[in-house]
Amino acid sequence: MDFEFSDNLKNVKSSEIRDLLKYIHLSDMISFGGGLPNPETFPSQEIKNILDDIIDNYASSALQYGQTDGLAYLKNELKNYLLKDENININPDNMMITTGSQQALYALTKIFANPNDYVITEAPTYVGMISSLNANSVRAVSVNMDNHGMITDDLENKLKMLKSMGIKPKFIYTIPTFQNPAGYTMDLDRRKHLLEIAYDYNIPVIEDNPYGDLRYSGNKLPTLKSLDANDIVTYLGTFSKVMAPGLRTGFTLSQPEVIHRFNMLKQSLDLASDSLSQYIAYEYLKRGIIYEQVPKTIELYKRKRDIMLESLDDNMENAEWSRPDGGMFLWVKLNKNIDSSKMLKRAIENKVAYVTGSAFYYNNPEKNTMRLNFTYSKDDDIKEGIKRLAKTINEEMKNY
Amino acid sequence: MDFEFSDNLKNVKSSEIRDLLKYIHLSDMISFGGGLPNPETFPSQEIKNILDDIIDNYASSALQYGQTDGLAYLKNELKNYLLKDENININPDNMMITTGSQQALYALTKIFANPNDYVITEAPTYVGMISSLNANSVRAVSVNMDNHGMITDDLENKLKMLKSMGIKPKFIYTIPTFQNPAGYTMDLDRRKHLLEIAYDYNIPVIEDNPYGDLRYSGNKLPTLKSLDANDIVTYLGTFSKVMAPGLRTGFTLSQPEVIHRFNMLKQSLDLASDSLSQYIAYEYLKRGIIYEQVPKTIELYKRKRDIMLESLDDNMENAEWSRPDGGMFLWVKLNKNIDSSKMLKRAIENKVAYVTGSAFYYNNPEKNTMRLNFTYSKDDDIKEGIKRLAKTINEEMKNY
Numbered sequence: 001m002d003f004e005f006s007d008n009l010k011n012v013k014s015s016e017i018r019d020l021l022k023y024i025h026l027s028d029m030i031s032f033g034g035g036l037p038n039p040e041t042f043p044s045q046e047i048k049n050i051l052d053d054i055i056d057n058y059a060s061s062a063l064q065y066g067q068t069d070g071l072a073y074l075k076n077e078l079k080n081y082l083l084k085d086e087n088i089n090i091n092p093d094n095m096m097i098t099t100g101s102q103q104a105l106y107a108l109t110k111i112f113a114n115p116n117d118y119v120i121t122e123a124p125t126y127v128g129m130i131s132s133l134n135a136n137s138v139r140a141v142s143v144n145m146d147n148h149g150m151i152t153d154d155l156e157n158k159l160k161m162l163k164s165m166g167i168k169p170k171f172i173y174t175i176p177t178f179q180n181p182a183g184y185t186m187d188l189d190r191r192k193h194l195l196e197i198a199y200d201y202n203i204p205v206i207e208d209n210p211y212g213d214l215r216y217s218g219n220k221l222p223t224l225k226s227l228d229a230n231d232i233v234t235y236l237g238t239f240s241k242v243m244a245p246g247l248r249t250g251f252t253l254s255q256p257e258v259i260h261r262f263n264m265l266k267q268s269l270d271l272a273s274d275s276l277s278q279y280i281a282y283e284y285l286k287r288g289i290i291y292e293q294v295p296k297t298i299e300l301y302k303r304k305r306d307i308m309l310e311s312l313d314d315n316m317e318n319a320e321w322s323r324p325d326g327g328m329f330l331w332v333k334l335n336k337n338i339d340s341s342k343m344l345k346r347a348i349e350n351k352v353a354y355v356t357g358s359a360f361y362y363n364n365p366e367k368n369t370m371r372l373n374f375t376y377s378k379d380d381d382i383k384e385g386i387k388r389l390a391k392t393i394n395e396e397m398k399n400y
Numbered sequence: 401m402d403f404e405f406s407d408n409l410k411n412v413k414s415s416e417i418r419d420l421l422k423y424i425h426l427s428d429m430i431s432f433g434g435g436l437p438n439p440e441t442f443p444s445q446e447i448k449n450i451l452d453d454i455i456d457n458y459a460s461s462a463l464q465y466g467q468t469d470g471l472a473y474l475k476n477e478l479k480n481y482l483l484k485d486e487n488i489n490i491n492p493d494n495m496m497i498t499t500g501s502q503q504a505l506y507a508l509t510k511i512f513a514n515p516n517d518y519v520i521t522e523a524p525t526y527v528g529m530i531s532s533l534n535a536n537s538v539r540a541v542s543v544n545m546d547n548h549g550m551i552t553d554d555l556e557n558k559l560k561m562l563k564s565m566g567i568k569p570k571f572i573y574t575i576p577t578f579q580n581p582a583g584y585t586m587d588l589d590r591r592k593h594l595l596e597i598a599y600d601y602n603i604p605v606i607e608d609n610p611y612g613d614l615r616y617s618g619n620k621l622p623t624l625k626s627l628d629a630n631d632i633v634t635y636l637g638t639f640s641k642v643m644a645p646g647l648r649t650g651f652t653l654s655q656p657e658v659i660h661r662f663n664m665l666k667q668s669l670d671l672a673s674d675s676l677s678q679y680i681a682y683e684y685l686k687r688g689i690i691y692e693q694v695p696k697t698i699e700l701y702k703r704k705r706d707i708m709l710e711s712l713d714d715n716m717e718n719a720e721w722s723r724p725d726g727g728m729f730l731w732v733k734l735n736k737n738i739d740s741s742k743m744l745k746r747a748i749e750n751k752v753a754y755v756t757g758s759a760f761y762y763n764n765p766e767k768n769t770m771r772l773n774f775t776y777s778k779d780d781d782i783k784e785g786i787k788r789l790a791k792t793i794n795e796e797m798k799n800y
Binding site for chain 1: 447455
């Protein structure tokens, strides 16, 4: 039969990044697309030991349905970890365990915003947030960024203008630290300014912090959540970048009334997150393996970041790029005549892949941009891939 | 701050069943609430062996992000399993791996129905479907059931009436085999009749089959999917009842255009399902452990079903109940004056719990009903629990 479908997905496009995963396996292809942590950082042996103990000691719980809001043991360990690691003092009642942070982006959008409502995002912003907005028919106003993160003066101007139009955005979404895709980090003054503005306009803030633990240079900055005196910040964390992404375990910290709504919605989204993966995360924190693993990950990723930056410095013309203090990505701006989307075919012919920057804009994309991941590729492949990319850009420039 | 929330969750209530999970741990409480498989059926040792091999052989994939539509290896094993087990011949391109079947209920509702659209469900129906409808602001028209499953003549009458009102339901949702909550199984004539009606009215069918492998008596019946000549049936399966529910691994079979939409939506729902759990399911099928485990589960559950039926026969007055040939639940109808919801407090005082039947109706609940789970409790607890329940009902009857 020919099916008739709802209008709900009319704005939803398949993520170019997810689609790119198919290229990553082609032989000889060097892909800076995707957002994959490096499997070398996976604590496989430790997870094997943990798994053996979990099955021996708690198989009947670890293989059973769990509570929708998550494993209480894990929440208690997270409470301790967040206090130690981020100076966030949180009660387990203010916590949801989620099926990755992606689930939180979808759920929070639905909890806060009706169809056709507006929210604030950075430009560029995380592609998974854009897909959640589109899936919920929610619109975004984008705030510009520079090397110091979201330009909070631009935020204030846009909120003022929206207010004059009678529009109150439902939340402000930001990745303040080692932003995906741009690699920028919001400085302390702007963090404080952002909170002041949010308090003034009474708009909830969603702080997405998947990369905060992965700092390779510069000084640690306080999270918005830890600076938040008015309980306006909802904080998203994940084990994807500090343990293993395949285990799909994230967490959301917020006011109990947000957590309550999330809990109700999650009953219809997936009932509960994977129990076994939650037990792994619990043991991973409890045994303190995270404190050994993160420094190893930082060592590896710092080296790869440095290799990529050095390769860019040595090879790349007609472009500028961010110099991230952490995270997994850097952002390249090409000559303004180049459309990186159109250039991708040539890049793939040259056996190198990236994500076109336009994927990271809710609207009005800067088409001359691209995101490069520096954590996944082998060291030599980073050097070779940047050469191929430089060659691709030079070839493309001949058209102009 | 005081948050303002969207209207999206205005119809969503916390599931009474999920809330009941907290009573299940109270000492001396015998709970027939919840829908928990018995942990005795979890193939713990086999999973431990599988996990050791997975970490040794594929840690870098099993701990990494996977494809949104699921692990290709698992899909190939499922193809073989479905052909052998259910005579369903499916191409892996017509398959999505889901975070439990619950995710499919949410996604398919959103894919097929706009807010305020109607769908068809059975009355009673699975509570997770009701929560998915409510979360998507979709409405249901309920079709009555009897011991032979959905009354397809009632379906036809209701579709005729809806058509006269200019309403075309977006899909027909059914659990034809060992239905949750009622334990009824749709007989073969009605299966064929249901498909004829769906073809006539050109309405997609969603067949939810979590319990099909768990048959304790009677002859196996063909699934709607295997009878479907017109490719109108979307089929939901899960490993929750034949492996372990905590691993949150289900699958959806449908036309490629449905799978494509599901894939796009899943990118915003959770990016991908848990990789490790998908690898476990893959090895579980590939090694044939499922063919050893299911008969053991059947043996255990058949005994528990028989104990519950015998205990009901011996103790229960003023009630009738279903005699399921499989699955996990049976359905009790009390004297029509009794509201099982109001009686629950007395039951809990008597240290026995159930789920009130009204939780399973989209609207117009039959308040004198309840669902009993017979798979989770110890044999002696089933006997004692039914005595406590009979006592509770007798006490309640004195009010009338």
